[in-house]
Amino acid sequence: MPRVLVVDDEPQLARLLMINLKARKYDVDCAQDGGTALEAVAACRPDVVLLDLGLPDMDGIEVIKQLRGWSKVPVLVVSARHGSEEKIQALDAGADDYITKPFSMDELMARLGAVIRRTPTHESAAADEAVVETEEFTVDLLAKKARRRGKSIRLTPTEWHLLEVLIRNRGRLVSQRRLLQEVWGSSYGTQTNYLRVYMAHLRRKLEADPSHPRHLITAPGMGYRFDV
Numbered sequence: 036m037p038r039v040l041v042v043d044d045e046p047q048l049a050r051l052l053m054i055n056l057k058a059r060k061y062d063v064d065c066a067q068d069g070g071t072a073l074e075a076v077a078a079c080r081p082d083v084v085l086l087d088l089g090l091p092d093m094d095g096i097e098v099i100k101q102l103r104g105w106s107k108v109p110v111l112v113v114s115a116r117h118g119s120e121e122k123i124q125a126l127d128a129g130a131d132d133y134i135t136k137p138f139s140m141d142e143l144m145a146r147l148g149a150v151i152r153r154t155p156t157h158e159s160a161a162a163d164e165a166v167v168e169t170e171e172f173t174v175d176l177l178a179k180k181a182r183r184r185g186k187s188i189r190l191t192p193t194e195w196h197l198l199e200v201l202i203r204n205r206g207r208l209v210s211q212r213r214l215l216q217e218v219w220g221s222s223y224g225t226q227t228n229y230l231r232v233y234m235a236h237l238r239r240k241l242e243a244d245p246s247h248p249r250h251l252i253t254a255p256g257m258g259y260r261f262d263v
Contacts, residue, residue, distance in 0.1 A: 037151055038062040040081040042072040042098070043113070044091050052085065055140050069093040073101055076108055083150055088114040088125065096128050103129035109150045109207075113143070119256055126210040126258055133208075133257075153206030153262065167202055169250055169263060172241045176202060181241070188240050193218065197233050201251070201261035210258040234259060 039056055043049045044067045056063045064079050066072040069090045076084065084102075088095030099110055112125045115136040122133045131150050134143060165177040172183040176199050181188040190198065196218045201209060211230055215223045223229065234253070238245035252260045 036060055036062050037082040038064065038079060039147070040064045040066060040072065040075050040079065040084045042066045042069070042084060042090070042095075043087040044068060044089070045087070052143075055144070059144060067091070069095070069098040069101075072098055076102060076106055081108060083109045083111060083147060085111050085113050085147070086130075088112060088116055088121070096124055099125060099128040099130055109153075111147060111150050113138070122257055123210045123212060126208055127213050131207045150206075167205070167263060171243045171250075174198065174202065174241075183241060190237075190240065194233060194237055194240075197230075198237060198261075201259060205261045205263060208254050208258050208260045214259065230259070 039061045041049050041052050041056070041063060042065075043052070046067075049065050049067070053063045053065060064075055064081065066075045067090075069092050072084070072086070072090075075081070086095050086098060090098070095112065095114065099112075102108065102110065109131045110129065112122075112130045112133040113136065114121070114125075114133070116122075117135050125133055131153075132146055134146055165175060167174045167176075172181060172188070174181045176195075179190075179195060181190055197214065200214060200217050211227050212224045214230060215226060219226070219229060234251060235245070238248050238251050242248045242251060250262055252262055254260065
C-alpha cells in the first residue's frame with residue numbers, strides 16, 4: 036500500500052486530502068511545516084510527498100532542495116501559486132509535478148497515481164541504468180548506441196546529451212531552463228527554440244508517431260519528460 040506524506044499548514048485541506056487518500060487505500064502521514072516534513076521523510080520513508088509551498092517555517096522550494104540532497108522521493112507540489120516562474124523554480128529544485136489550487140480531487144489522484152507508477156518501488160540503481168528499452172527503440176547511454184526496430188540510429192552529440200539528461204531523470208518533468216543550461220550552458224537559459232528543434236529531431240528518429248509521442252513528452256511552457 037503506497038504511503039503518502041501530506042505537507043500543508045491548512046488543517047481543513049490536510050484533513051480533506053487524508054480522507055480521500057485513505058478512501059483510495061493509501062497510507063497517509065501529515066506534516067504542517069517544512070522541518071517536520073523533512074524529519075517525516077527520513078522516519079516514514081513515504082512513496083510520494085504532496086507538498087504545499089507556503090509553509091510557516093520555510094518555503095516549499097527550500098524543502099525540495101534539502102530533500103534532493105539525500106532523497107529521491109517523488110514530490111508533487113500542491114500550491115496556490117499560479118505563476119509559471121514558481122512552477123519552474125519548483126521543477127528546477129527537483130519537484131516531479133505541480134498542480135495548482137483549487138484543484139479537482141480526481142485530477143490530483145490521477146497525477147499522484149502517475150507519479151507513483153513512474154517511480155521504482157525501491158530506490159535502487161534504476162534511475163541510473165544506462166540501457167532503456169521500449170517497444171519501438173533501445174538506447175544504451177554508455178555505449179552511445181540507439182536502435183529502432185533493429186536498425187542503428189545515428190544521434191548527434193547534442194541529441195545524445197539532451198536524451199541522456201531526460202533518461203537520467205526518467206519519469207520526472209525537467210524544466211526548459213534546466214535542460215538548456217545542462218545541454219548548452221548557463222548562458223542559454225531562455226533559448227527555448229533550441230529545445231523545440233532538437234526534441235523534434237529526437238522524436239522523428241525514435242518515436243513511432245512523432246506527432247503523438249509516447250516517450251518524449253512535452254509539458255507546454257514548463258519542460259519535458261521521458262517516459263518508458
